[in-house]
Amino acid sequence: MRFPARAESAGGWSVCGHLVSPGSRGLFARAMIQSGSCRSGPEDRAEAAGTAFARQAGCDATAQAAVLDCLRSASAGTLLDASRTFSAGFVDGTPTFPTGPREALDSGRFTRVPVVVGANRDERRTFAAGYMGAGKEAYLAFVQNLAGARADEVLARYPWPDTSDRYTAAYLVGGIMTDSGSVAGIGGCGLRSLARTLERYTRTYAYEFDHRTGPGLTQIPGYVWAGHAAELAYIWPSFNNGTPIAPLFNADERRLAHEMTRYWGAFTKTGRPAAGQMVWPGYHSGKGLMLSLRAGGRSALIDDDRYSTEHQCAFWDTMPGTRHS
Numbered sequence: 620m621r622f623p624a625r626a627e628s629a630g631g632w633s634v635c636g637h638l639v640s641p642g643s644r645g646l647f648a649r650a651m652i653q654s655g656s657c658r659s660g661p662e663d664r665a666e667a668a669g670t671a672f673a674r675q676a677g678c679d680a681t682a683q684a685a686v687l688d689c690l691r692s693a694s695a696g697t698l699l700d701a702s703r704t705f706s707a708g709f710v711d712g713t714p715t716f717p718t719g720p721r722e723a724l725d726s727g728r729f730t731r732v733p734v735v736v737g738a739n740r741d742e743r744r745t746f747a748a749g750y751m752g753a754g755k756e757a758y759l760a761f762v763q764n765l766a767g768a769r770a771d772e773v774l775a776r777y778p779w780p781d782t783s784d785r786y787t788a789a790y791l792v793g794g795i796m797t798d799s800g801s802v803a804g805i806g807g808c809g810l811r812s813l814a815r816t817l818e819r820y821t822r823t824y825a826y827e828f829d830h831r832t833g834p835g836l837t838q839i840p841g842y843v844w845a846g847h848a849a850e851l852a853y854i855w856p857s858f859n860n861g862t863p864i865a866p867l868f869n870a871d872e873r874r875l876a877h878e879m880t881r882y883w884g885a886f887t888k889t890g891r892p893a894a895g896q897m898v899w900p901g902y903h904s905g906k907g908l909m910l911s912l913r914a915g916g917r918s919a920l921i922d923d924d925r926y927s928t929e930h931q932c933a934f935w936d937t938m939p940g941t942r943h944s
Contacts (some may be wrong), residue, residue, distance in 0.1 A: 638730050639723040640715055649890045651735040651883070654742060654847055656804035656813060657720035659709030668705060676701035724813075727820045733890040734817050735883075736902075737826035737909075742806025744793030745836055745846030753788040755779050761792050765801060769938065776931055786842055793846070798930040799938065805847070808932040811907070811923070818902045824892055825902040825909040827926070828853075830875060833914070834867040836860050850912070853879045871915030879912060 634650050635657040637643040673679065676697050678689035690698070711719040723729050750757065758779060759770075766773045777791050796802050800809030814825040828850040836848045837860055852864035853876040859865075868876060881894035892899045897918055899910045907923025927933060 635720050635724075636709065636716070638732075638734075639718070639720045639728070641717070642715065644730050647730075647732065649733045649735075649886065650730075651886070652737070652813070653850070654738045654805055655736075656800070656809055657709070657724055658804050659711040659716060659719045659721065662710050662712055665710045672701050672705040675704065724816050724820075729820070731821040733822040733824075733886070735824045735826065735886055735892065736810065736814050736817060737828065738806035738810040739828040739847060739849055740831060740845040741793055741797060742847050743796035743802055744789065744842075744844040745848065746802065747789045747793035747796060748837075748839070748842075750789040750792045751839075751842070752785045755783070755788070758788045758791055761788075762795070765795065765799075766938070772934070776934060789842075793844070798932070799935045807930040808927075808935045811926060811930070811932055814902050814907070814909070822890070823902045824886070824899055825907075826899075827909055827911050827921070829911045830872070830914045833872055834864050836864075838862060838867070850879070852876075854883050869914075874916055875912065875914040875918070878916075878918065882910075 634652045635655055637647065638650055639657070673686050673690060676690060676693050678686050678693065680686045680689060709716060709720055718728065762773050763770045773795065777795055779791070780787065798807040800807055814823060817823040828845050831843050831845045833849065835842065835844050836846060848860070851858040856865035856876070865876065878896055881896060882892040882899060885894040886892040900908050902908060907926065908920050909926055910918060911921045912918050
């Protein structure tokens with residue numbers, strides 16, 4: 620059964636998968652990629668990651684059935700502990716994804732429906748929270764591990780300040796992870812690259828959720844962030860991360876939630892985020908206009924030069940493993 624008027628909106632990997640998978644063609648009319656990318660890897664790498672996960676969970680048997688039985692009987696805590704180092708992502712070279720999703724996008728071999736694509740200003744601060752309370756040495760070690768011989772270049776652009784607090788390392792690590800796209804290419808320069816690719820083939824609208832002083836995904840007093848998933852409660856008030864988020868909004872944030880709901884709803888209905896409020900134009904590589912979502916009626920359009928400068932994309936495009944152009 621087909622649902623040609625359906626709009627897809629979900630985690631970025633999921634929607635990217637629908638765009639490029641042959642089995643999804645004709646099932647939806649438009650798509651929204653929120654905080655996602657289209658990176659993938661070969662099946663053997665995923666198999667190795669799965670084997671390592673099972674071993675970490677204490678399930679190191681030869682027979683596959685025995686491994687599965689062991690994992691099914693393991694405690695939730697054991698599985699969560701083992702998952703800290705687990706990452707597989709999309710697996711290509713399969714019937715579902717015969718071609719890598721990003722390769723498919725680059726060559727235009729995907730379902731060309733209208734797309735909204737976006738991420739959050741401090742996307743990876745959500746995942747850098749483990750650096751709260753860490754000092755300068757921990758930060759320097761992170762940069763060295765990421766950039767190797769070019770660590771000094773990174774530090775010149777993201778220096779440790781003369782005055783710091785318990786959040787400084789988390790802010791710096793989160794900023795680098797966001798801007799570089801070193802974690803799955805989500806946010807920062809990865810978003811810019813994805814928008815530029817999509818707009819070559821289909822009508823594309825890009826946004827950056829740029830409200831940094833809201834309650835965030837988790838309430839951490841004093842932590843300033845527009846991190847991963849921070850935008851979800853503004854569109855779906857029932858969304859929470861164990862603690863209700865939308866009830867904590869102030870008047871400016873409720874206004875932003877109303878604006879975002881109207882944009883998302885209009886796009887779902889018509890394929891264009893036109894909702895009787897600030898015009899949200901299509902993204903084009905020449906200007907790269909993107910809607911910066913801000914509370915209190917202060918949302919604004921930013922162009923590619925501003926966005927690229929904000930996330931230091933000219934620099935990250937020169938870094939092996941983080942190149943996005």
